[in-house]
Amino acid sequence: MSEPIKVERLLNEVQMDGKVGLFGRVIIAPQATLDFHEHHGETETYYILSGEGVYDDNGVKSPAKPGDVFFCEDGGGHGISCTSAEPLEFMALIIKK
DSSP states (O other): SSSSSEEEOOOOHHHTTTTTEEEEEEETTOEEEEEEEEEESSSEEEEEEEEEEEEETTEEEEEEEOOOOOETTTTTTTEEOOOOOSSSEEEEEEOOO
């Protein structure tokens, strides 16, 4: 994988109808990190598909593995890093408030 983080958007702007900020598949290369960021006026959910990593929920770190679901509240912050030899892959859904 040439890029450390790849986002594949699965719905276009018309399909999201102003209510969804993102519905997509995210791929993080081994040892790469999607830096901590905050959400304001929206929430974000991650559903882990493959690989392993560490999820940062407002400073509380948890292992991330296939089947895990992580939810970031409006006003909260999060980040995720890949700790496995294979890429960390997950679905991301941003819902606008």
